Amino acid sequence: MASDIEHPAETDLCLDGVLRALADPDRRAILTTLRTTETLCSSLLPDRPRSTVSVHLKVLRAAGLIEQRRQGKAILNSLRSDGAAARYPEIVHAITSADG
Amino acid sequence: MASDIEHPAETDLCLDGVLRALADPDRRAILTTLRTTETLCSSLLPDRPRSTVSVHLKVLRAAGLIEQRRQGKAILNSLRSDGAAARYPEIVHAITSADG
DNA sequence: TTCATATTTCGTGAAATGTAGAAAGAAAAT
């Protein structure tokens, strides 16, 4: 059973989704972490339950901001360079480099 | 009775407020209009009741994105250059110039 | 002051979002 992780095409992204995804401090914190390291779901936001972090990651992935790929049992999360960052380069760069 | 319109100081602004204000299509449409013309509340978003537009303007003002000043009976809305645009220049510029 | 204009606030309901525990899914090791 291939557990495909769905990543939207760049053309399916919309500014609204990107901005709503970015309008949450926890999700921006996730992006800040991913800027320097590929990280597992369980390592991001240690103070939140896994299910909560998982939902945040789903929002970020649907917005085209991150990429998730399975590696063994775990799933590696990283910034996605061909998605929102490609379609709205200035916006994504400005916000993800603004720090928290 | 002076009805002061409160504009937050630049130092009181926060990224979260700015991004949440920008994460709404109607509010971004307002900003797009204000980019070229000072406009009355009643002229922005003709398809929405005044009360709704008024709340959007309040959110934008609290985020430091717009300035409101009374002129006679009406209130003129314009982009604010010393607020969010000064504190988060790249972000605000990137988003407000991305258009819809 | 009374009236007209322009906007804001209030009260309410609908929709979206965030949180979290429990159960289920996916992959590797035994």
Added chain:
DNA sequence: ATTTTCTTTCTACATTTCACGAAATATGAA
């Protein structure tokens, strides 16, 4: 096949957000 590990979905609930009409406020004119 069973167990273990990591993650996601399910389900429920609380909070937030948004929209709208009605009433209230602010200003200028008659």
